[in-house]
Amino acid sequence: MLKLYHGLTSVCSVKVRIGLAEIGLEYESHVLDLPKGDQHHPDYLKINPDAVVPTLIDDGLVLYESSLILEYLDREYNDGNLMPDGKAEEAGARLWLLRCLSVHDAVNSLSFSTAHRDRTLASKTPDQIGAMLANMPDPVKRMKRKDLLDNGLASIFVQQALLNLDRIFSDMNSTLSSNAWMSGTDFGITDIALVSYIDRLQKLGFEGLWMEDQPGIGDWLDKMQSRPSFTAEVTEKIDPSVLEKMKFEGSQHWPELERQWSKLTSQ
Ligand SMILES: N[C@@H](CCC(=O)N[C@@H](CS)C(=O)NCC(=O)O)C(=O)O
Known part of the structure; x- marks a missing residue:
């Protein structure tokens, strides 16, 4: 098994x-x-x-x-059934699978500069934080995590995340304006690959990042969240009190995040 x-x-x-x-x-x-x-x-x-x-x-x-x-x-x-049909469509899906690395990186930066940061600083001593960082095998990730813990939303990695998300949301919304799904006319691998990241931003109370300018993302997220796979693997597996805490922690940072986002997107 x-x-x-x-x-x-x-x-x-x-x-x-x-x-x-x-x-x-x-x-x-x-x-x-x-x-x-x-x-x-x-x-x-x-x-x-x-x-x-x-x-x-x-x-x-x-x-x-x-x-x-x-x-x-x-x-x-699954006989490749989650891959869209057609060479161009398949190449498009693979490109999104690759782009997930930067989507993950951006969501990780927003999470570790807000909710995760608050939790870490409140629950660990400086020595414990030092030991936690020293344990991270990847020196680049370690440097990033330290910067996010030291500087919160003022970290350069937050700016990088917002610049990335601006392009990602714009490309997602453009795909969704002419397709029912991120994978094309049919639901598929790109939808599965992206949903948890966008869902996390919503769970942190950051849906204002796409709500007004990229409404296709919100509609798609609703559809994804109502699938049985999402119910079984997210809704039923994650304790609601964990989600309430996450929303509360994230929301405390939304005013500052929104300020940075508005500045970036109005340029
Ligand atoms: N690009 C990797 C990212 C893996 C990754 O960073 N996983 C996170 C959870 S989403 C983790 O294990 N973090 C533990 C840590 O940073 O100590 C993937 O998509 O599998």
Whole structure:
């Protein structure tokens, strides 16, 4: 049976869980507590030396990178049915799978400069934070995390995230103005790949980033959130009190984020 190592609220884990549900695949679930640091356990590092989730194991084959896992599952277990038909459409879907890296990076920056930052600063001593950073195997991610913790929304990585999101939202809205789905006329892999990131921004209370100027994104998100896969893998798996806390924490930062966003988008 497929084994999935994942975090209950982690956006890249949610993405893979939705993919598994859409294909109708069962899996053995191994939940890691990321704030507690389970991803740094020596046994986990043996299967994922980057100390991140998700990791999928299929009969001894170890896979990571959520977009690549989605593609693998679709190819191996679903006859590629989540890929849109047509060479251009398929190339477009693969481009979005690649762009997920910058979507993830942007959402991670907004999350770790607001809600996650508040939680970390309130619950850990400076020494514990230092140890947590020292444990991160990727020096670039470590530098970014430190900057977000030190500077919050004033971090240069937040500016980078907003510049990226501006282009991403514009491209998403443009796709959705002529297609029912991000994957084209039919629902598919691009929809699955993107939904958890946009959903996270909404859960943080940041939907003002697209609501007025890119309304197609909100309509698409509503449709995605009403799919059974989303209900099973997000709504029913995440404790509502966790979501309430996230919304409250994120909302505290919305006025400053909105100020930066308005400045950027009015240029
Ligand atoms: N590009 C990777 C990103 C993996 C990643 O950063 N995962 C996050 C959760 S969404 C994580 O494990 N974070 C733990 C940490 O930073 O310590 C993917 O899409 O799989």
